[in-house]
Amino acid sequence: MKIHAIAALTAMVLTATITSCDGHKAATFEYPPVHVADIYRSMADYAGADSAARAAILATDTTELAAFCRVVSDGAPSADAVELWSRSLPVAIFTPTVDSVYASTDTLAQNIGTILGRAAAAGIELPERRYAAVVYGRHESVLFVDSVMLIALNHYLGQEYPGYSHWPVYMRFNKAPQYMPYDIAEALVATEFPYSGGDNATVLSRMLYEGALTAAKLELVGEDAEPVYALGYRPEQYRFLTDEEGNLWRTAVGHRLIFDTSAATASQLVDVSPATRLLDERAPGRAGRFLGWRIVESYRRAHPEATLPFLLSPEFYNSPDVLTQAGYSPANS
Numbered sequence: 005m006k007i008h009a010i011a012a013l014t015a016m017v018l019t020a021t022i023t024s025c026d027g028h029k030a031a032t033f034e035y036p037p038v039h040v041a042d043i044y045r046s047m048a049d050y051a052g053a054d055s056a057a058r059a060a061i062l063a064t065d066t067t068e069l070a071a072f073c074r075v076v077s078d079g080a081p082s083a084d085a086v087e088l089w090s091r092s093l094p095v096a097i098f099t100p101t102v103d104s105v106y107a108s109t110d111t112l113a114q115n116i117g118t119i120l121g122r123a124a125a126a127g128i129e130l131p132e133r134r135y136a137a138v139v140y141g142r143h144e145s146v147l148f149v150d151s152v153m154l155i156a157l158n159h160y161l162g163q164e165y166p167g168y169s170h171w172p173v174y175m176r177f178n179k180a181p182q183y184m185p186y187d188i189a190e191a192l193v194a195t196e197f198p199y200s201g202g203d204n205a206t207v208l209s210r211m212l213y214e215g216a217l218t219a220a221k222l223e224l225v226g227e228d229a230e231p232v233y234a235l236g237y238r239p240e241q242y243r244f245l246t247d248e249e250g251n252l253w254r255t256a257v258g259h260r261l262i263f264d265t266s267a268a269t270a271s272q273l274v275d276v277s278p279a280t281r282l283l284d285e286r287a288p289g290r291a292g293r294f295l296g297w298r299i300v301e302s303y304r305r306a307h308p309e310a311t312l313p314f315l316l317s318p319e320f321y322n323s324p325d326v327l328t329q330a331g332y333s334p335a336n337s
Contacts (some may be wrong), residue, residue: 035121037113041065041136043072044157048099048139050066050090062086068136071083071152076140094141097167098158102139105161105181109137112155115185119192121222126223126312130192145179146191153191160184174278175287178236186234189221191298205322208262210270211323215296220312235297236276241288249298250334252283252291303330 046061046069053061062069062083073081076089089095102203106112116135123130145159160181161167168176199213221234232242245252256262261269261282272282273292280291303326304310314320323329 013252030191035117037110037117038120038135040109040116040155041068041134042109043068043136043154043176044139045137047090047095047263048273050086058083060088062145065136068134068152071134071149072136072138072154075142075147075154077316084262094139094158094175096257098139098161101161101165101167102157106137106157112137115225116188118226119185119189122224123192126220128193128196128220128224128312128316130196133192139198145184146187148191148195153188155188159215172278175276177238179235183233183236185225186221186229186236189224190217191315193217193220193224197313200318201322202318204265207264207266207270207273208327210274210322211262211292211296212299212326213296213316214274214290214293215298215300216312216315216321218297219294219300219315223312231297235294236290244286244288245291248284248287249295252287253295253332253334255283256292256295261305298334299327299330299332302332306331 041064043065046064050058050061062081066081069081069086073079073085073089076092077085081083113135121129132151136152136154137157138154139158140154140156142156145156147156148155158167159179160183162180163177165179168179171179194217197217199210201209201213218234222229222231225234232239235242237245238269256273259274259282262271269282270292273280274290274296277287277289280287280289283291300315304315306329310320320326
C-alpha cells in the first residue's frame with residue numbers, strides 16, 4: 005500500500021529516563037515514543053477472555069491486528085481466526101519467556117521514537133508507519149505488512165533460550181534484546197534506501213553500502229549506540245576485527261576482491277555466515293560490512309558535510325573515487 009512520506013519531525017524535547025530491556029544502564033531520550041500495538045499480549049489474553057474483553061481486543065489497533073492476521077492466518081482478523089491463533093503452539097510456547105523478558109512495550113516504543121526522531125534530524129524521511137509487537141513462528145524478526153511493521157519479540161529472548169538451540173550459533177547469538185533497536189533501524193532505512201549497484205557493480209560498492217547502513221544504524225539508535233551491536237557481533241568477534249583490520253584489508257586489496265564484480269563474492273563478504281573465509285578463516289561473517297563501515301567512517305571524518313542520505317545513495321557507494329576521498333588507512337596496517 006502506497007503511503008506518503010512524513011515531513012521531517014520537529015525536534016521535541018521529551019526527557020524520559022528508562023532502563024533498557026536487557027537490564028543495562030538507564031538511558032535518557034529526547035524524542036517522544038510511538039504507539040506500539042501490543043498484539044502479542046492481546047493474542048495471549050484472548051483465549052481466556054470473556055465476550056466483552058474479546059470484543060474489545062478485536063476493536064483495538066485494528067490496522068495492526070489485520071496485518072498480523074494476514075501473516076498468521078492469511079485472512080481478515082475474524083473472531084474465529086484470532087481464537088485459533090490464541091490457542092496456537094507459538095503462543096503457548098513463547099508466552100512465558102516473553103512475559104519474563106518484556107514487562108511492557110514501553111522501551112520498544114521509546115526506541116522506535118528515538119530512531120524516527122534522529123532519522124528526521126539526519127534528513128532521512130521515513131514513511132508514516134504503524135508498529136506492533138507480536139509473537140509468531142516465522143523466521144523474520146522484523147516484517148513489513150503494508151504500512152505496519154511487525155516486531156517479533158520471540159526473536160529477542162537471549163541466545164541461551166532453549167527454543168533457539170536448533171539454530172546455528174552464528175545465527176542465534178544476536179537474538180537478544182540489545183540487538184533489537186539496530187534491527188529495527190536497519191529494516192526502516194534499508195527499505196527506503198535499498199542497494200542499487202547496477203550492472204558490473206564492484207564488491208567495494210556493496211561493502212560501502214553496507215558500511216553506510218551501519219553508520220545510519222549507529223546514528224539513529226542514539227548517542228549510546230555501540231558498533232558491536234550495530235554490526236551484529238559478539239564482543240570477542242568485534243575485537244578480532246579491530247585487531248586484524250589491517251590484515252583483512254590487505255587481503256581484500258591484494259586478492260583484488262574489492263574490484264570483483266561477482267555478486268557471489270560480495271555475498272560471501274557481507275552476508276550472514278559462520279565466517280568470512282575469503283579474508284581469514286578466523287574472521288566472523290560479514291567482515292566485508294565491517295571494512296565498509298570503517299571506510300565510510302574515514303570518509304565522514306574527511307568530509308563532515310556528507311549526509312546520511314548521500315552516503316546511502318548510489319552516487320556515493322558506486323563512485324570510483326570514494327577510497328581516494330576517504331583516505332582510508334587501517335591503524336594496524
